[in-house]
Amino acid sequence: MVKVTIIGATGQVGSYAAHAISQIPHVKEVSLFGRDGNQLYLEGLSRDLRDSFAARGTNTRISWSCDEKDLRGSEIIILASGAPRKPDQNRLDLAVDNARIVAGYAEKIGRNASETLLFVVSNPVDVMTGVALRYSNLPPHRVFGLGTHLDSMRLKSCIAEFFNVHVSEVHTRIIGEHGDSMVPLWSATTIGGIQINNLPAFSHIPKDEMMERVKTSGSLIIRNKGSTVYGPGDAIATIIRTIVEDEHRILTVSAFIQKEVHDIGSVCIGVPARITRGGAFPVPIKLSDDELEAFRLSTEQIREITHLVFEQLESEEILSV
Ligand SMILES: NC(=O)C1=CN([C@@H]2O[C@H](COP(=O)(O)OP(=O)(O)OC[C@H]3O[C@@H](n4cnc5c(N)ncnc54)[C@H](O)[C@@H]3O)[C@@H](O)[C@H]2O)C=CC1
Numbered sequence: 001m002v003k004v005t006i007i008g009a010t011g012q013v014g015s016y017a018a019h020a021i022s023q024i025p026h027v028k029e030v031s032l033f034g035r036d037g038n039q040l041y042l043e044g045l046s047r048d049l050r051d052s053f054a055a056r057g058t059n060t061r062i063s064w065s066c067d068e069k070d071l072r073g074s075e076i077i078i079l080a081s082g083a084p085r086k087p088d089q090n091r092l093d094l095a096v097d098n099a100r101i102v103a104g105y106a107e108k109i110g111r112n113a114s115e116t117l118l119f120v121v122s123n124p125v126d127v128m129t130g131v132a133l134r135y136s137n138l139p140p141h142r143v144f145g146l147g148t149h150l151d152s153m154r155l156k157s158c159i160a161e162f163f164n165v166h167v168s169e170v171h172t173r174i175i176g177e178h179g180d181s182m183v184p185l186w187s188a189t190t191i192g193g194i195q196i197n198n199l200p201a202f203s204h205i206p207k208d209e210m211m212e213r214v215k216t217s218g219s220l221i222i223r224n225k226g227s228t229v230y231g232p233g234d235a236i237a238t239i240i241r242t243i244v245e246d247e248h249r250i251l252t253v254s255a256f257i258q259k260e261v262h263d264i265g266s267v268c269i270g271v272p273a274r275i276t277r278g279g280a281f282p283v284p285i286k287l288s289d290d291e292l293e294a295f296r297l298s299t300e301q302i303r304e305i306t307h308l309v310f311e312q313l314e315s316e317e318i319l320s321v
């Protein structure tokens, strides 16, 4: 039975994720963690969720805290703190400010919960996963982020709609940055187990329009309703269930790669990884020439920004949490 802590639980994504995760059978306790000053909100949120569990007949325990010592005993910690972007912003614009928050929490996690898995949601998620890895000092397979899992699900939904098939018949994957340089792997896309290139209708599929829709989904939702909530919340819950149930599913998360994708490495980026109770283990893959070139560009951008963020943090003495 597992204790899952959500840091940033008072936020839109953190609070819906708490609701979604409480439905996973082996999750015994969901602990809502927030910064000092948010005690009243956390108490209110925990009461509201407790009512929801009672109404649903769920036996999950709910607790809350602002004290880093209460991070102890968490098998999984979800880090969803930080500013969301405004409609006119790119996720990368958030890098330095959110890195201060993520680095501060990562240090607390390293001090108090060195056995945990740390799952990062804060944006830009690939850079923040790199920051969390560095400042928590946890081993690489135990620090990973939401990466391009949600983008992969968005593409899956577009393909299912186009072919008028159930979403479960579509397998597809987007790798690279959770952002503009993401790379769809059409070569790894199947419908009903059939490689998509072998379906005559594939030649008519509006691939560019679909990718544009995937890339702009987040900004459209933010512009129209303020924030993305249910998509990320349920994507997080899927990954947490995969860990808790030790399902060994291959999902596309932001993980630290070394040599698993050709010769590219030393960066946290969206790649297929086997998700187990022990963490995320990137699966070695070979890409087509075009995919490889695009993935290389995507990783170079994220590596460069991650290093700039490290330099900035190192030049500052005090982290913000
Ligand atoms: N990776 C992904 O696919 C997704 C990532 N996100 C990211 O998750 C993060 C949270 O998004 P929302 O919940 O919509 O935002 P929100 O504004 O509703 O919540 C922000 C949370 O961060 C905390 N926070 C803000 N500033 C802080 C500081 N200086 N120190 C400590 N805690 C602080 C707040 O207390 C709150 O709990 C954002 O960075 C957003 O971009 C959101 C959706 C999907």
Ligand SMILES: O=C([O-])CC(=O)C(=O)O
Pocket: 084, 085, 091, 123, 150, 217, 218, 219, 222, 228, 231, 232
């Ligand atoms: O778009 C955003 O800023 C939030 C996010 O990452 C997403 O929903 O994909």
